[in-house]
Amino acid sequence: MKWRLLFLIVFLIGKQVKLSSQDLFFEKVSGIPNSPNTEIHGIVKDSIGYIWFGTYDGLYRYNGNSFVHYKHFEKGSSSIPNSCIRNVIVDNEKQLWVLTYDNEISKYSYNDDEFYNTPDSKVDTTIVNRLKSNSTRLYSNISINGYRFSINNNRLVSYNTVLDQEYIYFADHWQQGNLKDEFVSCYYIDDQNIIWIGTKSGAIYKANTSRKQFLLSYVYDGGDEHKQARPIRAIIKYQGQLWMGTELGGIVLYENGKPVKKHPFFSSGFDNDNVRCYYEDIYGKLWIGSKQGIVVYDPVINKCTTILKKSDFPDSFRKYVYAIAESKDKEFLWASVHNQLLRVNVKTGKYQVFRFEKEIGSSYIMDVLEDEMGNVWIATEGKGILRIGFSNTYHIRDISQIRKPLFNEKFKEYTGNMAYSLYNDKCGHIWIGTTEGVSCININSMKVDSASYNINGLTNKYVTALSGDNDGNLWVIHKNGIMKVDPVRRYTENTVIESEGVYWAFLKQSIYNDTAENCIYVGAREGVVRFIPHIIKQSPYKPKVLLSGLLVRSNIVGTEDKVDGDLLLGKTLLKKDSLRLDFNMRSFSLALDAIDYQSSGKGSYYLYKLEGFHDGWIKSINSVITFTKVPSGTYSFKARLFTEDGLKSDEVNLAIHVKKPWYSTIWALIVWFVIFSSIVYFITRFFVSRQQLKNQLVLERINIEKMEELNKEKIDFFTNVSHELRTPLTLIADPVKQLEKGNLSESKKSLYLGIISRNVDYLRKLINQILDFRKSEAGMMSPKYSICDAYAIINGCVQSFHNNTAQRNISLNLEANQNKIIGYFDKEKLNQIILNLLSNAFKYTPNGGVITIIVDNDTDANVLHMCIKDSGIGIDKHSLEKIFQPFNNEGTNPFYGNSTGIGLPLTKNLIDIMGGSIFVESQRKKGTKVTVKLPYKKVSELMFAEPEEKGNVVEDKLFDFETKIEDEKLTLLIVEDNRDVQDYLAAELGEKYDLLQAFNGSDGKNIAMVNIPDIIISDVMMHEMDGVEMCRFLKNDENTCHIPIVMLTAKISEDNKVEGLQSGADAYITKPFNIDVLKAQVDSILENRKRLQQKLGLKKHINDIAKDINTIDNEFIEKVVGIIKRNIDVVGFNSEIVANQLKISQRQLYRKLKAITGSTAHDFIVRVKMDKAAEMLLTTDMKVAEIAYSLGYTEPTNFSRTFDKHFGCRPTKYVQIHERKSE
Structure with a gap:
């Protein structure tokens, strides 16, 4: 009963209070x-x-x-x-x-x-x-x-x-x-x-x-506090009363805290429920702006007048008036009407309209002011700020627009385009309140002083209103509070209000500065807030930050908790000034408590640093500060709290020492040093001993390698000499056998005798060269001088290579400063030197190359200069250092003939014996230059010898053996770099075969790819590409893999034979060879090939061929079959189409298919079509005529006739036979 009575009393008291003031929130x-x-x-x-x-x-x-x-x-x-x-x-x-x-x-x-x-x-x-x-x-x-x-x-x-x-x-x-x-x-x-x-x-x-x-007064609807409180949209003190325009609540007048009803002189035609602004002019009239336009109240005549004409502002136009401002002379005022600006004469009410559709479109003008220079500033909802300059007759002179740019850098500091309030301070700056903060613009320079003006405590950047006070301070009203700013020092002195409740939800533009009473009124969502600026004081209390906890490995550590057996705290961090952590705890967290009950805490943050670990202060809004992998050492943790009021706490300090890991302590370092020293000692001792042993082994290995290299060079020498001997022996022995048989034509006898004579001379020279080299190495040779013409000797040697130049299209040039060089020379040695150097140049110069001999006789110094230059393959730097070593063939691969490895060493020895010198310059692929200097000797120093007979120079003769080409002959390709062997084989085999000839493996490969011969006879050791490499290439190419290859070689070891046969050779015959054996071998291979072709030709179905041919041939057959099947219905399909798709010639296709299957290309196409026909007959219900057409036949009778020829019966009979078999 008592509580009901108390509530009733309180309720009755509340009914008597119309402007309710709450002292505490x-x-x-x-x-x-x-x-x-x-x-x-x-x-x-x-x-x-x-x-x-x-x-x-x-x-x-x-x-x-x-x-x-x-x-x-x-x-x-x-x-x-x-x-x-x-x-x-x-x-x-x-x-x-x-x-x-x-x-x-x-x-x-x-x-x-x-x-x-x-x-x-x-x-x-x-x-x-x-x-x-x-x-x-x-x-x-x-x-x-x-x-x-x-x-x-x-x-x-x-x-x-x-x-x-x-x-x-x-x-x-x-x-x-x-x-x-x-x-x-x-x-x-x-x-x-x-x-x-x-x-x-x-x-x-x-x-x-x-x-x-701060005093909050609730404004109730109709004075009844049990109805909803109304938001305040406009405030002014007029005739001693506080006039407030509410949201849909009409105009409420207060006088001495008592409410007054709606003013009776506001006509029903004016919507005073949506008042947005007031202005009292110099004549005492009250100008009222609302969503229905502008009304002027004249208290003298007690009358309200609407000034906007319908002709200027039709009913369809939104006549929203959000701002009214006075001009400098106070005889005029500025008013916004939607997106237009009015200059109104306060005495007559006449106005001038300025439109800005181009600049602001349909955006509303939210505030207006005129600065000291007569410029008018307008704030727009969405288009930023406009500054309008006027002429003396008030025509627009210029317009400057300030807005947050998309691409313009000029106003990048401007905060936002939704501007609601303007304020002109005493320093010549325009302050702009936007939804994104506050901007300050210098009137003279038109520069924005700061970006989103950094005001501490402006936690809500939605600025609704700006106002100054009598002391020149700026008051910023935002959605959730009021803030005082010093416009000169440009920082916030304090935040005076901040709360999340709707209590402080201030509204746009709803502010009034009562300069007479030095107080400010601010409209809020549920009333009006009144405060006196000069009594607002900064809070004397400082916030405080405390260390409240320690976390290690994300676990809270209590005062008595042990971590890894160690007591870390012993007492709370509040009472500790230092902390010691083991190295394995160097990732830890510190918890902070922010003691601040004055502010809301929304804008508070910490600044912290760990001195010695961080370079500067770190900002954080989290109260738990985490450190990761802090190195061992001593640090000082410092932290401060900053509140949204701009207040800051004193620093909290904590010394933190992270211990070194156990392996970094003094005793550990001593142990590590001892261990490391011992390891270094034993490792050093081990490596020294090992290096000594290694050096000894290296010396032994070098000696062994030298011996092995010498032995290898000797073996290579004897191998090469053997090869050099076998070739002429073959060309002597076999022609002798043929001469013994008789029944040879005179031309053949002459040919064979010439071959025998040339090769006998070649053997004699080779053996003499070997003996001379041995003598020179043993020091058993001495120069034997006689008077002779050195130029004649050199020219004779050059002429002896005439046939070689003709055969290989090599340009051989002799240049001399004298055509007679008479002196004392060792004729034999000089001749041998020139021949060896020219022979060497010919071996390493390709066909079509150039060899030049330059002779310069220096009569003053009695020195003969000879220079031999070629355009050959050249010698690399590494091999150049070894060219005068005996038996060395490293890095050389002659284009013509073979190298024994003693020619250049013998030449150098001969030059040394004659007191001369030799120098070689060469680059790979750029040729070689050999320079020889031979001095003259005085007569008294000469040791005379008996005159020698002139040596005979045997000239090579070209053998031109022609054979008639007959259609029925098989094609034989001979690949041999020795011209005599080529001629001999051509003479023996040319009557039976169509011959193709090549002098190296590369040419042989190319000829075989183009002509598809029936069989190939090839030497093994050749320049550019040897026979083994050529054989391997041809056997792996689908166009040539079927061609039989017979290898002829002087290499007789079992490894050489295995290498040759593994490359794909069908036969391996060593030199010297018996021509009858070679013929029998060739005939046997071709006969076996012919029997295989006949066997494959008898097979009715293409698929039966695969088991009897190699993989590469089978792949080729599959390609051909695939092309035929893809074009099987094409009328007129022939072998030319197949060859084009295979990218080979018809001749190549013909020879390839003939060699593999025994069938011509045409016959093979027919066989594929017949296979397909047989399949269709047995697996489909198609008629014979339909099958014929689907296979490219234009006449079914032709198809039936071809089918009968292939399978031995007509198509219908073929089906009957196979149906009976299936039964």
């Missing part, structure tokens, strides 16, 4: 977690800054953001004795005491973060009395800032001792920031004059008494 603190029944029985703030709450479920510590819960635990004596808390206090010694409902007392230890139970007898009686007093009455009748607070019937009551007024904080569903149906159980006022309220439901509230500097 209560914010609900986040609920205590996991506590459904937690009536608050005690509140206290300790010396560190934590707020402690006693409940039925234990004790809770609050740091402004989160709670730490302390309760009784059965095990251990370090917890509170009972979870039902009766009271909690802080004594004069800053110790925290707790009283439970069973009257047990505990004291909190800040060192250990634990509670220790203490008997009453050991506690000061003053502390006991304070604990056991009624907690709800503990702070009754406490006064602060002229107010006395008490709890009456579980309600918080404040009494204004100055005005002798009492205010009861009770539930109010229409007001924000009040206590809602809460029964107050206790309250506490801390050192920052913040009131903390504990309730029986467990809810916690706080109210900041510093906000009493």
